[in-house]
Amino acid sequence: METPVVKGLRADAWRNRARLLAVxxxxxxxxxxxxxxxxxxxxxxVGIGTVFRHFPTKEALLEAVFxxxxxxxxxDARQLSSAPDAGQAFFIFFRSVLDxxxxxxxxxxxxxxxxxxxxxxxxxxxxxxxxxxNALLVRAQRVGAVRDDIGIAELLALLVGAARAVDHAxxxxxxxxxxxxxxxxxxxxxxxxxxxx
Amino acid sequence: METPVVKGLRADAWRNRARLLAVxxxxxxxxxxxxxxxxxxxxxxVGIGTVFRHFPTKEALLEAVFxxxxxxxxxDARQLSSAPDAGQAFFIFFRSVLDxxxxxxxxxxxxxxxxxxxxxxxxxxxxxxxxxxNALLVRAQRVGAVRDDIGIAELLALLVGAARAVDHAxxxxxxxxxxxxxxxxxxxxxxxxxxxx
Amino acid sequence: METPVVKGLRADAWRNRARLLAVxxxxxxxxxxxxxxxxxxxxxxVGIGTVFRHFPTKEALLEAVFxxxxxxxxxDARQLSSAPDAGQAFFIFFRSVLDxxxxxxxxxxxxxxxxxxxxxxxxxxxxxxxxxxNALLVRAQRVGAVRDDIGIAELLALLVGAARAVDHAxxxxxxxxxxxxxxxxxxxxxxxxxxxx
Amino acid sequence: METPVVKGLRADAWRNRARLLAVxxxxxxxxxxxxxxxxxxxxxxVGIGTVFRHFPTKEALLEAVFxxxxxxxxxDARQLSSAPDAGQAFFIFFRSVLDxxxxxxxxxxxxxxxxxxxxxxxxxxxxxxxxxxNALLVRAQRVGAVRDDIGIAELLALLVGAARAVDHAxxxxxxxxxxxxxxxxxxxxxxxxxxxx
DNA sequence: GATGAATGAGACTTCATTCAT
DNA sequence: AATGAATGAAGTCTCATTCAT
Numbered sequence: 001m002e003t004p005v006v007k008g009l010r011a012d013a014w015r016n017r018a019r020l021l022a023v024x025x026x027x028x029x030x031x032x033x034x035x036x037x038x039x040x041x042x043x044x045x046v047g048i049g050t051v052f053r054h055f056p057t058k059e060a061l062l063e064a065v066f067x068x069x070x071x072x073x074x075x076d077a078r079q080l081s082s083a084p085d086a087g088q089a090f091f092i093f094f095r096s097v098l099d100x101x102x103x104x105x106x107x108x109x110x111x112x113x114x115x116x117x118x119x120x121x122x123x124x125x126x127x128x129x130x131x132x133x134n135a136l137l138v139r140a141q142r143v144g145a146v147r148d149d150i151g152i153a154e155l156l157a158l159l160v161g162a163a164r165a166v167d168h169a170x171x172x173x174x175x176x177x178x179x180x181x182x183x184x185x186x187x188x189x190x191x192x193x194x195x196x197x
Numbered sequence: 198m199e200t201p202v203v204k205g206l207r208a209d210a211w212r213n214r215a216r217l218l219a220v221x222x223x224x225x226x227x228x229x230x231x232x233x234x235x236x237x238x239x240x241x242x243v244g245i246g247t248v249f250r251h252f253p254t255k256e257a258l259l260e261a262v263f264x265x266x267x268x269x270x271x272x273d274a275r276q277l278s279s280a281p282d283a284g285q286a287f288f289i290f291f292r293s294v295l296d297x298x299x300x301x302x303x304x305x306x307x308x309x310x311x312x313x314x315x316x317x318x319x320x321x322x323x324x325x326x327x328x329x330x331n332a333l334l335v336r337a338q339r340v341g342a343v344r345d346d347i348g349i350a351e352l353l354a355l356l357v358g359a360a361r362a363v364d365h366a367x368x369x370x371x372x373x374x375x376x377x378x379x380x381x382x383x384x385x386x387x388x389x390x391x392x393x394x
Numbered sequence: 395m396e397t398p399v400v401k402g403l404r405a406d407a408w409r410n411r412a413r414l415l416a417v418x419x420x421x422x423x424x425x426x427x428x429x430x431x432x433x434x435x436x437x438x439x440v441g442i443g444t445v446f447r448h449f450p451t452k453e454a455l456l457e458a459v460f461x462x463x464x465x466x467x468x469x470d471a472r473q474l475s476s477a478p479d480a481g482q483a484f485f486i487f488f489r490s491v492l493d494x495x496x497x498x499x500x501x502x503x504x505x506x507x508x509x510x511x512x513x514x515x516x517x518x519x520x521x522x523x524x525x526x527x528n529a530l531l532v533r534a535q536r537v538g539a540v541r542d543d544i545g546i547a548e549l550l551a552l553l554v555g556a557a558r559a560v561d562h563a564x565x566x567x568x569x570x571x572x573x574x575x576x577x578x579x580x581x582x583x584x585x586x587x588x589x590x591x
Numbered sequence: 592m593e594t595p596v597v598k599g600l601r602a603d604a605w606r607n608r609a610r611l612l613a614v615x616x617x618x619x620x621x622x623x624x625x626x627x628x629x630x631x632x633x634x635x636x637v638g639i640g641t642v643f644r645h646f647p648t649k650e651a652l653l654e655a656v657f658x659x660x661x662x663x664x665x666x667d668a669r670q671l672s673s674a675p676d677a678g679q680a681f682f683i684f685f686r687s688v689l690d691x692x693x694x695x696x697x698x699x700x701x702x703x704x705x706x707x708x709x710x711x712x713x714x715x716x717x718x719x720x721x722x723x724x725n726a727l728l729v730r731a732q733r734v735g736a737v738r739d740d741i742g743i744a745e746l747l748a749l750l751v752g753a754a755r756a757v758d759h760a761x762x763x764x765x766x767x768x769x770x771x772x773x774x775x776x777x778x779x780x781x782x783x784x785x786x787x788x
Numbered sequence: 789g790a791t792g793a794a795t796g797a798g799a800c801t802t803c804a805t806t807c808a809t
Numbered sequence: 810a811a812t813g814a815a816t817g818a819a820g821t822c823t824c825a826t827t828c829a830t
Contacts, residue, residue, distance in 0.1 A: 012810080012811095013810065013811090016810090016811085034231065036802080036803060036804080037803075037804065037805090038802095038803070038804090041813095046811075046812085047811060047812035047813055048804090048805090048812080048813065048814095049805095049806090049807085049810090049811060049812050049813065050810080050811055050812070052804085052805065052806080053810070053811075056805095057804080057805080058803090058804060058805090147379070149375060149378075150375055150376075150379065153366060153369065153372045154366070154372055154375050154376045154379065156365065157362040157363070157365045157366040157372060157373075157376040158362055158376055158379060158380075160361055160362055160365045161358040161359055161360075161361045161362025161363075161365070161376070161380070162358055162362075163358075163361075164357055164358045164360075164361035164362075165354040165355055165357055165358025165359075165361075166354070166358075168353065168354045168357045168358070169350060169351070169354040172350065175350045175351055175354060176354075178346060178347055178351050179347075179351045179354040179355055179358070181383075182344070182347060182351065182355060182380070182383040182384055183355075183358070183379070183380060183383050184383070185382070185383040186378075186379040186380050186381070186382040186383025186384075187379055187383075208830095209793075209794095209829085209830080210792085210793055210794090213793080213794085233819075233820060233821085234820075234821065234822085235819085235820075235821090243794075243795085244794060244795040244796055245795085245796070245821090245822090246793095246794065246795050246796065246822090246823085246824085247793075247794055247795070249821085249822060249823080250792095250793065250794075250795095251793095253822090254821080254822080255820090255821065255822090404789075406789080406790095407789065407790090410789090410790085428625060430823080430824060430825080431824075431825065431826090432823095432824070432825090435792095440790075440791085441790060441791040441792055442791080442792065442793095442825090442826090443789090443790060443791050443792065443826095443827090443828085444789080444790055444791070446825085446826065446827080447789070447790075450826095451825080451826080452824090452825060452826090541773070543769060543772075544769055544770075544773060547760060547763065547766045548760070548766055548769050548770045548773065550759065551756040551757070551759045551760040551766060551767075551770040552756055552770055552773060552774075554755055554756055554759045555752040555753055555754075555755045555756025555757075555759070555770070555774070556752055556756075557752075557755075558751055558752045558754075558755035558756075559748040559749055559751055559752025559753075559755075560748070560752075562747065562748045562751045562752070563744060563745070563748040566744065569744045569745055569748060570748075572740060572741055572745050573741075573745045573748040573749055573752070575777075576738070576741065576745065576749060576774070576777035576778055577749075577752070577773070577774060577777050578777070579776070579777040580772075580773040580774050580775070580776040580777025580778075581773055581777075602809095603808085603809080603814075603815095604813085604814055604815090607814080607815085627798080627799060627800085628799075628800065628801090629798085629799075629800090637815075637816085638815060638816040638817055639800095639801090639816080639817070640801095640802085640803085640814095640815065640816050640817065641814075641815055641816070643800085643801065643802080644813095644814065644815070644816095645814095647801090648800080648801080649799090649800065649801090790830105791828105791829100791830080792828100792829100792830095793827105793828090793829090793830100794826105794827085794828085794829095795824105795825100795826085795827075795828100796824100796825105796826100797823105797824095797825100798822105798823090798824095799821100799822085799823075799824100800820105800821090800822085800823100801819105801820085801821085801822105802818105802819090802820080802821100803816105803817100803818095803819095803820100804816100804817105804818100805815105805816085805817100806814105806815080806816075807812105807813100807814090807815085807816100808812100808813100808814090808815095809811105809812080809813095809814095
């Protein structure tokens with residue numbers, strides 16, 4: 001994961017790209033997508049020119065940040081897809097999505113864009129994400145841990161919605177937990193409703 | 198409801214204000230809060246100066262749009278709070294929130310701001326919203342239609358999240374319905390889970 | 395002086411005109427000539443339309459304020475021009491110009507414009523001002539109270555400069571006094587230099 | 592004096608900054624401080640963005656112009672403060688202030704602001720100016736060339752006033768000279784009144 | 789005559805993007 | 810490759826002026 005994805009870059013250039021991506025994720029998460037590219041350059045300690053050398057437009061940078069975030073989700077999904085308890089795996093994944101650091105709505109944005117933007121780099125990611133989610137979901141449904149009447153589309157919408165809901169409760173952990181519990185309970189089949197709280 | 202809220206304005210001025218608010222709601226819903234004031238002026242068929250005469254800053258315009266939206270929700274909540282079937286009233290309200298025309302995420306934004314911005318005009322609205330939601334929620338919980346372990350904070354977060362979730366499924370009515378059903382089921386107490394397809 | 399200058403106005407209209415002029419003088423003096431016409435309308439308690447009915451442009455309003463101020467100076471000069479002690483009369487006048495309430499630089503502006511703008515209304519005022527100043531100056535020079543080598547042009551420039559100088563010292567009465575004394579001493583013939591402070 | 596004051600700028604950037612400052616001085620002098628930033632950009636042959644890169648607000652630009660002008664006065668004062676004839680030095684300085692090119696009232700504005708605005712950049716300049724003026728003034732007073740009853744405050748006010756006075760006489764050199772002579776005579780002790788004119 | 793809502797040119801300022809160094 | 814100065818379109822907001830009420 002820490003090896004150059006884009007080939008043919010000098011070591012320092014690739015380091016800059018990685019740093020920019022990380023910094024951009026932070027800045028966009030905390031100040032929203034309208035944060036200026038200049039601010040990101042400053043935060044990354046590089047010149048503005050360097051940002052545009054690596055990401056030809058601001059949108060490309062935003063997209064790269066989304067892809068990065070989604071990539072991590074996909075990795076999580078893959079690792080959990082072979083866990084022994086399919087039900088547990090599914091719910092652990094759902095929670096882990098929302099545990100991502102920073103603003104949850106940033107994740108919501110990333111997920112939201114995955115289903116909408118069909119840009120070059122997004123296309124492959126979308127397929128990978130669908131595959132990963134599908135594996136988790138179907139396995140969990142097969143063992144009766146998740147209701148049968150939903151598919152990937154619903155799962156994605158619920159992830160986005162849950163991220164936004166949790167984001168709105170930001171600050172109050174109790175509220176966050178109870179809110180998420182409602183959604184997770186909604187995902188369980190009739191007879192397996194959680195008894196917590 | 199169709200009478201001047203802001204007193205002392207001429208009839209024509211108030212018509213312009215109402216028109217602007219409606220147009221702004223449309224434009225912000227479809228192009229996001231970063232839509233330009235100029236665009237709204239053009240869409241409303243007035244000069245840019247007229248927008249700023251009625252709403253001294255862009256933020257004031259956004260706030261007015263939010264307040265308008267919330268006001269409608271509050272009205273809905275009030276009317277339903279005296280319905281005979283408290284459980285039905287609650288779920289009808291929840292669905293009606295998401296039925297509001299335009300982009301659902303616009304509603305999410307309005308709701309989200311209600312809990313954050315404590316601006317002058319917002320303050321009163323927030324109280325009214327809380328009161329309206331509380332009446333609906335408590336009554337529904339009392340008759341056992343809604344789980345007891347959530348309060349207004351969770352309800353608000355879920356409304357925001359549901360709006361976003363439904364927004365993400367935008368276009369596919371089936372997905373919208375099933376996604377919403379999951380969240381509504383999550384709100385029901387253990388034994389009253391919906392059995393719909 | 396308190397009778398309508400512009401004929402054919404209703405009593406209330408003329409009152410509005412007078413009030414506007416007074417208010418405009420205040421506002422321009424305290425906030426500068428870039429104060430908005432709207433502000434003046436508000437301060438005068440009339441609608442913006444009324445301002446433009448009486449003064450077709452902002453510049454016309456500014457000009458009217460200048461003329462008003464100059465008119466008062468001219469009146470002062472006339473009254474003093476028949477005083478028994480010509481020297482005393484001259485210096486009393488010079489000081490009285492700077493005693494006008496409000497910002498001194500406002501007076502400087504008015505005086506400055508008198509020599510520059512040759513607009514309709516200004517033309518006559520300029521002649522009156524010159525006549526008044528000339529009477530005072532020549533009489534004072536004749537009795538040896540003021541040096542002989544200056545004329546109206548120099549006197550006007552010195553009035554403008556003194557107004558600005560005093561304005562700069564604003565707040566510190568001692569500095570104001572000593573500064574003015576320097577200029578007045580400069581106006582006296584060699585042997586009559588003041589011996590104050 | 593012609594070396595970069597603000598460090599860390601490329602040669603070309605500094606050239607632009609210097610050019611902008613010079614052009615801004617001209618434009619503000621001839622059209623007043625309300626001249627538009629855009630006009631200055633055009634006159635300097637740069638894009639509007641360049642103006643704001645060097646001076647983040649219009650006020651910052653105005654301030655920089657003031658500081659520049661004051662800096663020149665301070666330099667003059669310093670050079671003259673070690674001249675053999677202290678009296679001559681003082682009067683040469685006073686005249687040289689008014690000889691600065693462009694509109695004299697621009698100088699008046701700069702001097703006027705020196706005593707009012709205590710902005711960051713102004714603070715140091717004000718001290719330097721005071722120090723420079725004080726050296727000239729005290730030395731001239733010590734040799735009996737200037738009356739003893741004035742201090743820096745009065746000197747500054749007189750410089751401002753003289754600039755304005757001369758500005759008002761603009762165009763007529765004779766009037767300018769005689770007006771200035773009056774003020775300079777006022778500065779001399781009783782027995783040393785000029786005999787010119 | 790008085791009012792104040794409407795207008796739109798123009799001001800200041802930001803920011804994505806380009807390009808000379 | 811990296812830098813950051815330059816650019817100018819576009820955005821928010823102000824204000825003198827007009828005109829329907």
